[in-house]
């Protein structure tokens with residue numbers, strides 16, 4: 001090993017960088033003994049987990065057939081279950097002949113979100129405004145019925161569709177409401193500030209499950225008898241308020257990070273409070289807390305599964321119900337893996353988007 | 369609100385003004401009159417209340433006793449009056465306080481568009497003319513974070529000028545700058561003075577005070593100790609405290 005070294009003195013590391021795959025391996029995976037150890041350990045962990053998983057999920061899996069007997073002999077996953085129940089996982093108990101309405105809402109929603117979020121499409125104000133103000137009305141009419149469409153009661157709504165309805169509503173409500181609460185909490189007016197503090201602290205101090213229970217069980221007790229508004233609506237209000245309280249604290253963190261001089265400069269130019277906040281403080285504060293906002297959205301998205309405890313069946317609830325059906329006993333793992341996969345995709349998409357957004361807003365104005 | 373034509377009285381009149389931070393008496397019986405077109409330099413040791421005094425003039429700080437009259441309008445807690453006065457009084461800060469999320473041009477256009485309701489093309493033309501005046505028109509599309517300190521401070525001056533103010537307040541505009549950038553900012557201020565702008569500058573640039581100021585005001589411990597024309601102030605100060613301060617600062 002040292003044969004060359006003894007005759008010509010110590011071997012110096014090559015000047016400059018070693019190129020090619022070998023150089024990359026050296027630099028990234030085996031740069032120190034400790035890193036080498038970690039690399040080997042990780043490779044070992046991957047080796048003992050990934051092949052069996054692939055065997056289970058793909059190679060030994062069954063997709064064919066229409067019931068449990070199709071999977072009888074196979075050792076892998078029984079995707080037949082997911083295949084047969086796919087409609088329910090996506091649409092809940094929504095009438096099959098009306099599902100096109102859900103599809104239209106999905107399609108319009110996705111188009112608007114893509115248009116509002118992707119940097120290359122112009123007219124952000126229009127697509128964003130349409131998503132926040134027009135789309136909810138459209139979705140409400142299409143999903144719920146009216147204007148000539150047969151009514152579909154919300155107790156039939158379920159699956160991924162319900163998950164998205166809850167998550168989108170809470171997201172769209174919580175951002176503006178969170179901004180208002182954060183501004184109120186930073187206000188110098190004692191009543192405004194006090195109201196915001198009490199609201200935020202009460203809502204944050206209570207578990208989401210309690211908020212949902214209160215919305216679905218307690219609220220009707222206070223309403224006059226006979227007046228009974230929709231269970232889903234109550235859950236939406238509860239979750240939106242809950243999410244707003246968290247959002248408010250995330251945004252307040254951003255507000256506090258903006259130097260006082262920014263506000264003073266705006267005031268000295270004669271800008272009033274609304275414009276100082278809207279044009280100077282909020283744009284900077286929101287940009288600072290993008291990771292926190294997206295973090296809230298992701299955790300909100302997953303929290304929507306809690307609506308199951310008040311008898312609404314979101315994606316996870318549908319999976320759970322379907323797998324306790326005697327026809328499909330023993331298929332719960334496949335169901336959960338499917339649900340995890342869908343949730344994972346949405347959360348990953350949000351997280352990637354936020355990273356891209358941060359990079360895009362970062363251009364050039366870092367130094368001060 | 370603001371009178372359409374300038375009033376005939378002084379630009380700024382401060383009469384018997386006091387200010388406290390809690391129990392701390394920061395400003396004690398301040399009396400100062402600034403005539404139209406007058407250039408006043410305020411100096412004094414750190415903590416003497418210079419910043420607090422000029423920040424009271426556009427109500428970034430609130431005074432508790434006495435009167436401040438700007439261009440014939442007395443400052444009260446009436447928001448309309450405050451906004452009216454802020455439109456006529458430009459301010460330049462030690463830390464520049466440019467808006468980092470907006471380009472230089474957007475920084476300049478913001479107030480004309482949102483406060484003066486000027487159409488955007490007109491506001492941009494105005495902004496470019498002031499950028500030329502401070503000699504950095506080529507930086508219009510950059511963000512403040514991409515400029516040097518001297519350039520940033522010149523943008524900040526141009527931003528204040530875009531509101532076409534009758535009075536300019538400067539709070540140590542060159543203190544955060546490297547020595548080689550101080551001159552470019554002072555040059556802009558001198559040219560402003562030559563155009564007859566009413567200026568109230570907190571600064572320790574004594575060269576600037578000597579050549580540009582009509583009067584130099586010395587503050588110590590919240591009081592105006594001395595106010596005199598530059599020759600008298602530098603050559604024959606009447607108070608012992610002024611002499612001490614000058615000997616420290618001029619060596």
Ligand SMILES: Nc1ncnc2c1ncn2[C@@H]1O[C@H](COP(=O)(O)OP(=O)(O)OP(=O)(O)O)[C@@H](O)[C@H]1O
Pocket residue numbers: 389392394412413414415416417418419420421
């Ligand atoms: N927000 C505040 N609360 C309490 N005390 C304050 C506040 N702002 C300033 N002070 C105090 O008021 C005094 C005057 O401050 P000011 O900033 O006006 O001084 P200055 O003359 O501008 O000093 P410098 O040359 O260091 O800028 C100082 O003693 C300072 O500690």
Ligand SMILES: [Mg+2]
Pocket residue numbers: 418419420539540
């Ligand atoms: Mg100061």
